[in-house]
Amino acid sequence: xxxxxxxxxxxxxxxxxxxxxxxxxxxxxxxxxxxxxxxxxxxxxxxxxxxxxxxxxxxxxxxxxxxxxxxxxxxxxxxxxxxxxxxxxxxxxxxxxxxxxxxxxxxxxxxxxxxxxxxxxxxxxxxxxxxxxxxxxxxxxxxxxxxxxxxxxxxxxxxxxxxxxxxxxxxxxxxxxxxxxxxxxxxxxxxxxxxxxxxxxxxxxxxxxxxxxxxxxxxxxxxxxxxxxxxxxxxxxxxxxxxxxxxxxx
Numbered sequence: 066x067x068x069x070x071x072x073x074x075x076x077x078x079x080x081x082x083x084x085x086x087x088x089x090x091x092x093x094x095x096x097x098x099x100x101x102x103x104x105x106x107x108x109x110x111x112x113x114x115x116x117x118x119x120x121x122x123x124x125x126x127x128x129x130x131x132x133x134x135x136x137x138x139x140x141x142x143x144x145x146x147x148x149x150x151x152x153x154x155x156x157x158x159x160x161x162x163x164x165x166x167x168x169x170x171x172x173x174x175x176x177x178x179x180x181x182x183x184x185x186x187x188x189x190x191x192x193x194x195x196x197x198x199x200x201x202x203x204x205x206x207x208x209x210x211x212x213x214x215x216x217x218x219x220x221x222x223x224x225x226x227x228x229x230x231x232x233x234x235x236x237x238x239x240x241x242x243x244x245x246x247x248x249x250x251x252x253x254x255x256x257x258x259x260x261x262x263x264x265x266x267x268x269x270x271x272x273x274x275x276x277x278x279x280x281x282x283x284x285x286x287x288x289x290x291x292x293x294x295x296x297x298x299x300x301x302x303x304x305x306x307x308x309x310x311x312x313x314x315x
Contacts, residue, residue: 105194105195109194109307109310110191110194110195112309112310113187113188113190113191113194113309114187114188114191114222115155116150116155116156116157116186116187116188117155117156117157118156118157118158118159118186118187118188119151119156119157119158120158120159121159121183121186121224121226122159122181122182122183122185122226122283123183123226124183124226124229124230124233124281127233127236128230128233128277128280128281129233129234129236129237129274129277132276132277132280136276136277137276137277137279137280137281138280140178140179140180141163141180143163143164143165144161144162144163144164144178144179144180145161145162145164145165145168145175145177145178145179146159146160146161146162146175146176146177146178146179146180146181146182146185146283146284147159147160147161147162147168147171147173147174147175147176148160148173148174148176148187148309149171149172149173149174150309150310154310157187157309159176159181159185159186160173160181161180161181174308174309175305176190176284176289176305176307176309177283177284177285177288177289177290177303177305178288178303178305179279179283179288180283181283182230182280182281182282182283182284183224183226183227183229183230183281183282183283184223184224184226184227184230184282184283184284184285185282185283185284186224186227187309188222188223188224189222189223189224189227189284190284190289190307191222192221192222192223193284193286193289193291194291194307195222196221196222197286197291197292199221202221203218203221203231203235205217206218206221206235207235211232211236214232214235215228215229215232218231218232227282230278230281230282231282233277233278233281234274234277234278237273237274237277238269238270238273238274241269241273241274242266242269242270242273242274245265245266245269246266246269246270248265248266249264249265249266249267250266254266287301287302287303288303288305289303289305289307290302290303290304290305290306290307
């Protein structure tokens with residue numbers, strides 16, 4: 066999850082280190098964020114939220130326990146997750162394909178690169194499009210106990226299974242990175258160094274929680290081509306056009 070610093074630095078102030086969350090780790094002491102992206106079309110967001118997946122991908126037990134001491138394999142090069150609307154233009158199916166061309170041949174539109182996962186739904190896409198900075202809402206959720214955290218994440222707009230992998234990610238980052246991230250926060254360390262590298266806290270989250278989250282969630286902002294509050298090199302961003310309805314949402 067590498068990044069590059071913005072034009073100015075600012076020290077963290079007024080932050081309370083309570084209930085570490087992965088998002089808090091990624092941005093609580095961030096450098097000046099890049100300019101926010103243009104707001105998405107409200108009509109598109111409404112259309113995305115109104116859709117219903119016919120084959121959502123479920124999350125069972127904690128995948129961090131299942132993958133303890135191991136890293137999930139990366140997605141095959143060139144693979145994509147696609148969406149195909151049913152004739153009613155409400156229901157849809159998700160599918161993983163070896164290439165964009167294969168997806169398009171079977172009538173699917175690419176929604177992100179890599180394989181489909183728990184957060185690949187169009188409802189979760191709407192959350193990422195509408196909230197390029199999830200730091201504050203997810204941090205508030207992380208202050209609760211696990212059942213309340215899950216409900217809070219769902220209230221942000223995540224589907225049940227996407228919220229579940231976010232919850233497991235939050236808990237794993239707390240277990241693995243608490244000490245190093247406390248030091249980063251107490252020293253008001255910027256999220257990136259002058260050379261553009263992540264600080265130790267953010268690198269811990271990237272190394273210890275990132276691989277499993279990406280493997281299970283499927284969708285991330287970067288592989289969906291969505292700019293976030295943390296600047297990313299262009300080569301880390303996928304190019305995806307989120308047009309699933311044609312003229313109906315233009």
